[in-house]
Amino acid sequence: MATELERALFERELLEVQCLPEARRWVIERDKDVPLGILSIMHSCKAPTELYKARIRWGDYFGPFSLKFLNLQTGSETDPTAWPVCPGFRPTSLDACLPITLEGHKLHPEWMSSPVNSFPTVDAPMHFALLQVQYILDTGYSNRGRK
Amino acid sequence: MASETDSGTVHEQSNLVVQVRYITSTKKFIDSHAEASQTLASVKARALAFFGLDESGGKTYDLVYEGSVIRDTNMTLGQLVEHQHELRFDLIEQFKQG
Numbered sequence: 001m002a003t004e005l006e007r008a009l010f011e012r013e014l015l016e017v018q019c020l021p022e023a024r025r026w027v028i029e030r031d032k033d034v035p036l037g038i039l040s041i042m043h044s045c046k047a048p049t050e051l052y053k054a055r056i057r058w059g060d061y062f063g064p065f066s067l068k069f070l071n072l073q074t075g076s077e078t079d080p081t082a083w084p085v086c087p088g089f090r091p092t093s094l095d096a097c098l099p100i101t102l103e104g105h106k107l108h109p110e111w112m113s114s115p116v117n118s119f120p121t122v123d124a125p126m127h128f129a130l131l132q133v134q135y136i137l138d139t140g141y142s143n144r145g146r147k
Numbered sequence: 148m149a150s151e152t153d154s155g156t157v158h159e160q161s162n163l164v165v166q167v168r169y170i171t172s173t174k175k176f177i178d179s180h181a182e183a184s185q186t187l188a189s190v191k192a193r194a195l196a197f198f199g200l201d202e203s204g205g206k207t208y209d210l211v212y213e214g215s216v217i218r219d220t221n222m223t224l225g226q227l228v229e230h231q232h233e234l235r236f237d238l239i240e241q242f243k244q245g
Contacts, residue, residue, distance in 0.1 A: 045214050088244030097245035108245050116205035120240060122171040131170040135239055138214045 002035040006061040010036050013126035020127070022134055036061055038126065041072070042134060044084065044141035052084050052137075056129050059102070064119050065129050066102040068094065083145035086136045091145025100132055163224055164233040167194040167210070171240075174198070181234075183225030187217050190224070194238050211237040 002010070014030065017023055031037030037057035043050055055077070057066040069091075071079040083091035088098040095103040099117040111117035122128045163183060167176040167190065176197040181190070191210050195201060200208060210217040212227065212234070228234060 088242070099242045099245075104245050111245075117243060120171045123173040124171075127173070128171050131237070132239075135170070135211065135237070139211075139216055 002058075002061065006058075007035060009124075010058075010061060010126065013124055014038070016124075017126055017130055020131070022131065025134070026130065028130075031055060031057060038130075039070070040130060040133075042137060044137040046138070046141045050084070050144060052082065054133055056126075056133070058125060061125050062122060064100055064102045064105045065125070067096045067100075067129075067133065080145040080147050084137060084141050085143045085145055086140040088136070089145075092147075098136075100129075163228060165190060165224065166233065166235045167197075167238050168235070169194070169198045169200075169238040172198055176238075181224055183223060183228065185224050186220060187222050187224070187227070188220035190236070191217075191220060191238070194236075198238065200238075207241045209239050209241055211239050 014028075017028065025043065027041040029039050031039050034057050036059075037055065040054045040056065042052055042054055051072060053070045053072050055066075055068045055070050059066075068077050069083045070077050071082040076082070078094060080091035080094065083089055083094070085091060088104070089096045095101070095107075097107055098104045099108075099111050099119060105111055105119070108117070112119070162180045165176075165178045165181040169176070176194045178190075178193070187210055191208070194210075195208060200206070202208065210220070216239075217236075224234060
């Protein structure tokens with residue numbers, strides 16, 4: 001359950017991220033199904049015409065976030081071709097096994113207490129999630145996922 | 148102060164403005180009087196210190212410039228700069244995939 005503080009910070013950040021230089025490359029909307037969630041259409045600088053719809057959700061706003069890529073047309077969350085192929089992204093498993101994601105930490109509970117793989121302290125969780133996903137797309141993108 | 152780019156072009160630079168954004172933080176490391184002879188390793192070290200980070204515990208960080216990870220940190224700011232006066236970097240933690 002999101003706290004008042006988390007909701008307030010989320011609302012503030014939803015406005016603030018639009019001012020980031022990178023926001024010109026994003027189409028961001030609120031995920032109306034959860035209190036702390038966004039949808040963002042993004043692309044890699046390596047393939048500007050290949051668009052991906054990231055769904056980012058938080059349970060604990062200052063902790064790892066859930067990351068899924070949805071089919072742009074249908075909104076399906078079970079389509080491997082909706083996923084970009086990047087380090088740590090596993091389109092056929094429909095998850096991103098990284099120390100920044102909830103899915104990664106569910107698979108690797110030992111990460112939380114690991115000095116190397118623990119989730120960092122973040123001032124602005126939405127900024128962090130969007131910029132980190134963008135960074136992975138820009139530096140690690142190779143292709144679109146396949147079924 | 149003169150600086151030279153990879154292409155050999157020499158630019159007159161008195162002071163450069165260096166900004167480093169660490170994407171977990173709302174603060175920025177800013178050096179308004181950076182010298183063109185300063186290496187990127189030095190910029191990174193000062194930015195890590197500013198954000199209270201170090202790589203001794205196993206976490207590693209990269210400087211990113213215009214969407215590309217800086218691999219050669221022996222490069223100087225003068226070699227990186229072209230016509231601009233300001234250089235903006237991101238400091239990114241390298242996460243290991245599971």
